[in-house]
Amino acid sequence: MFARSPPLTTSFNPNISFEPNSPQTEVKMKVKASLTSEARIRPTPSKPTMKLLKKVMPSSESETSLQGWVGGSGVVASTNHLQEGNPQLAPTENVLVTVRIRPLNETEIRMDTDGVWHHSPLEHNVLKLARGREGTRDDKEWVFDRVLPPNSTNSSAYTTSARAHVKAAMDGFNSVCFAYGQTASGKTYTLTGSPNDPGIIPLAISDLFSQIRHSPDREFLLRASYLELYNETILDLLSPEPRELSLAEGKKKGEVVINGLTECAVRAEDEVRRLLRKGEERRKVGGTDWNTRSSRSHCVFRTPLPTRTPGKKNAGTQMTRISTLSIIDLAGSEKHTSSKERNAEGKHINQSLLTLKLVISKLADMASKRTVMHVPYRDSKLTRLLQPSLSGDALISVICTISPSSLNVAESMSTLAFAQGLKRVVLRAEKKELADPQALIQQYQNEIAELRALLREREGQETQVTKAEKQNNAALEKRLGELRSLILTSGNVRSPSIEQEGEARPLSPTKLKYPRLDYGRSTAELQEDLHAAELKVTAQEEELHRLRMALEARPVNADQRIVELQNEISQLKMIADDYERHLAEPSRKVREDVEREWSGRVEKLERQLETKAIWAIRLDENIRALTEENKGLKSRCAEAENTVALIKDWLFSALTEDPSIPNPSSPHHQTSLDETVSVSDFGPTLSVQNKETLMAGGMTRAQFSRMDLATLSEKFGSLTMGRGSRKMNGGRMLRDESCFGFTEGDDDIF
Ligand SMILES: Nc1ncnc2c1ncn2[C@@H]1O[C@H](COP(=O)(O)OP(=O)(O)OP(=O)(O)O)[C@@H](O)[C@H]1O
Missing domain, CATH: 3.40.850.10 (Kinesin motor domain)
Known part of the structure; x- marks a missing residue:
């Protein structure tokens, strides 16, 4: 149980007052410059x-x-x-x-x-x-x-x-x-x-x-x-x-x-x-x-925490930090x-x-x-209690x-x-x-210093020490130890791990059998201990269970382990196969989507291909027709050339053998030059050579006009090759590409 010590006031230092002290704090409000x-x-x-x-x-x-x-x-x-x-x-x-x-x-x-x-x-x-x-x-x-x-x-x-x-x-x-x-x-x-x-x-x-x-x-x-x-x-x-x-x-x-x-x-x-x-x-x-x-109540747990750094002084007085949690x-x-x-x-x-x-x-x-x-x-008392903190003095x-x-x-x-x-x-x-000589920690330190000095002084005295003085010294030392233990430093605060180490130290069999009984402990404390012990037992049982399970789970022999591992491998394989199957699924879906998207375009392309094939067939037909036409033209051309030659011959013989037609080399001929036939009179179908031959024959316009052109026509057929002669085939030719069904921009579909 936590025992309470007597009041601090001792007979050794009556000057020190142990009146309850409140830390003297100076709290200033910081007011921002921007405040009204x-x-x-x-x-x-x-x-x-x-x-x-x-x-x-x-x-x-x-x-x-x-x-x-x-x-x-x-x-x-x-x-x-x-x-x-x-x-x-x-x-x-x-x-x-x-x-x-x-x-x-x-x-x-x-x-x-x-x-x-x-x-x-x-x-x-x-x-x-x-x-x-x-x-x-x-x-x-x-x-x-x-x-x-x-x-x-x-x-x-x-x-x-x-x-x-x-x-x-x-x-x-x-x-x-x-x-x-x-x-x-x-x-x-x-x-x-x-x-x-x-x-x-x-x-x-x-x-x-x-x-x-x-x-x-x-x-x-x-x-x-x-x-x-x-x-x-x-x-x-x-x-x-x-x-x-x-x-x-x-x-x-x-x-x-x-x-x-x-x-x-x-x-x-x-x-x-x-x-x-x-x-x-x-x-x-x-x-x-x-x-x-x-x-059913509001509860406040408070720990005042005075602390100081030894040697940190202000005007000769030790500085103390005073705060409360x-x-x-x-x-x-x-x-x-x-x-x-x-x-x-x-x-x-x-x-x-x-x-x-x-x-x-x-x-x-x-x-x-x-x-x-x-x-x-x-x-309310609650807000009064909290007033110092709520009014801004605390975090x-x-x-x-x-x-x-x-x-x-x-x-x-x-x-x-x-x-x-x-x-x-x-x-x-x-x-x-602040530098507060009244701070409790400072008072304790002062008392420690005085007790030390007093004890040193007494040790130095060589006089015979009475029993009462011995007792007094023991009380002094006890008090000194007590005060020292109250001033907590990194050196004298026990670490929980050390406490646990202490607990873990093996106890003697006697101690284990008959633990120290503390009759001063309250029922609640004993119940808590019991509860803690029960928790410990439960934890240990759980640990035992866990260890047993781990033991059972250990491989019994190598062969069995191999079989287990093989099973594991085959299971993993199944998982991998399954995984692959699942992987295939998304790719099938992707393919279907792509097919759906492209099928329309493919249909259109197919239609265009058909049109192109028809066009190719027609082109072939055209080429064949043109080749035929060309052949016909060539033979007609040869025919015409034959006819011209015949005309030439006929004209020549007619002009040279008929006495009524003047000879161009005779002097009479020179006199009637203005009546001579001009080249243009023969029309476009007679070659220049034949025309010249005709003129060279000295035939006058009057003589030529008298010729029986009807007879000529009858003899040699029509010499005219009209411009419309191509129409026969040209009408059948396919010139307009729009009939292929293409429109601008279609090239990109290829
Ligand atoms: N975070 C939590 N995890 C597990 N249990 C919780 C948690 N918070 C509360 N509980 C459980 O809920 C119950 C009520 O909690 P608690 O007594 O702490 O509430 P309370 O707010 O303090 O109530 P009251 O104001 O009435 O005292 C308790 O049994 C407690 O163990």
Whole structure:
């Protein structure tokens, strides 16, 4: 059990006051130059501290039997993934908003309801209704920083939504992570988790200690507090007796102090887990119509994290970073339930959540309109508690959980609307590092130095040491050891792996048979141990089963293995054949498509080919006809030439033998030259030679005209070869190519 130590005030140093101290932080609002004058008078951010009126010291004896996280199940929250990257947040930030959809639960599956939300893995920050009616509000795309689908793990929720804030808290920024959503939507599951899937709180604690282990140049002082807000009453979950706490105005404007809150110093992860378990046992839960273990209160887990780098001073005083990490599990908004008590609780829950919504909406309006408005922080204890953070003094991350079911669409929409309002709030958190002699870590260091000096001084004294002085020295040393263990460094923080190694060390048979019994442990703790042991047994049984299966699956002998491999090969062949068949299928289809497309063109081409063949036949006919005609012409030509020769002969003999025709060589002939026949008188069909011969004969026009041309005609037939003589064949010739049926551009089809 976690034991509480006596108050810090010791008899050795009465000058040091151990009055509960609140870290003296100086918070300045950064006002952008572009802001209006109204915006410049933005309310001064409050000091984020919660005053400790009652200090609880950590156990002087560190418990040696360390359990794993969540019920000591041995499942230690893995921090391996936490080493990846180095998350950083800018000092001026918007609220980081993550939406997580939980899986359908049994009731929803039984009622056959569908998951209504659509989230594409490609757009990891967009969410919309799968069947939203177009043009309506249902069709809206909701955009956040990240949307986590139903199969997401708590580890991814932590990495997405809280890790950067834990790191920022270590670096001196107040950081707040809270879960908001309808009842039974998975807030507690996300923050607390299960043995196999630790939630954000255990992962944050692991991460805190992991970061301390990796910060060799810094010292830390970790404390933890746990409170719940139930029916507008604040209850301390870590005080020995249930105790109601009150809120008070701090010294600075906006500062809120929780009077009497227990803060326990912690030195190891398992100490924090034990405190959390203790708080969870006390937390008000109850069965409702929707959740068998519904949180009936808002719960706040806080770890103030003063840290310093030894030697980093300002005006001679050591600098200390003072910040707080708060993780808040809000009760879920809910409808009227069948239980009277639950209804009374529900009224308070809904009232405080309504005020939170109102506050967020005002802050969002103030950010967008750059003006100052009244923010109703005081209308509920929840908003008063959150006032220092919401008014801009902290970096905030909110994880909004929704149900996937169609039964809860309206509530989910309301959660998403709240989440969007949060995105509009502007934060201006500042790193809190100051030279504060009153910082608790500084006080501890001072006390360590004084105790060391005192012990050295006593060692140097050679006087005889009395029994009382010996006892006093032992107390001094014990106190020194205690204080040293509270200042956490990379050197003195235990690593979970070392703890596990310790657990793995073989125990002696006696120890195994009779494990150490701790009668001081609560029933709940013992039940958790039992549950963890059962889980271990189940895991080992599963492992055994797996190994057996693997053993059975091993090849019995080489021959059998060969047969198996042959079977495998033939199966693979069948698959390959099948595959080829399937491959052939698409090519057949492609061929059919191509054939369909080309068949029309092929038909057209065939028609054109037919026409061309007809044309070729006609051409042949033409050629034959022309050749015939040519032959006829040639024979007629020869005939005509014969006729001309006959005429020539006849004319010559007629002219030379008839005495009435004058001889051209006689002198009479010379006298009648103007009556001589001209060449043109003989018409075109007589050759020039024959015409000249005729003229040479000296025949006069008068003589020639007297000739009996009729007789001539009768004797030699017609000498005329008219122009129309070609018509006979020309009429039959095919000259017009259009009769082939071709048109311009048809050439390309070949
Ligand atoms: N992501 C998840 N994966 C598996 N189970 C989940 C998940 N989220 C929630 N559940 C289961 O749904 C049930 C309700 O979850 P939980 O108690 O965390 O809801 P809640 O929002 O905290 O409800 P309430 O406001 O009433 O306290 C629990 O049985 C829890 O185990």
